[in-house]
Amino acid sequence: MINTAAGHTINETILTLDPLERRFQYEADWPMCRQHLGTLDVIELDEWSCLVVYGTDAEPATMALVIGGATGAALQRLRELLEGGA
DSSP states (O other): OEEOTTSOEEEEEEEEEETTTTEEEEEEEOTTOSEEEEEEEEEEEETTEEEEEEEEEEESTHHHHHHHHHHHHHHHHHHHHHTTOO
16 A cells, blocks of 8 residues: 555555566556556675666556556655665
8 A cells, every 4th residue: 555645545466476587566546547667676785786677567657657647756765765875
């Protein structure tokens, strides 16, 4: 479940949680979307670093820009927290 800054609640359903492939997929029940699929892949670069790739598909397609932008900001904040930033 996501709680937005505007006070909206968005329910999510986990579709894929694969630790071997390092893949997480979910769908969100957005009031403005007929369909949504988010995919998060973690690619190991070396022993100490990785690349996180996020993709989103939505119908209407313009909602993918909104969702992707919000998720990008959340992933950047997660990176800051993991790297020891405040």
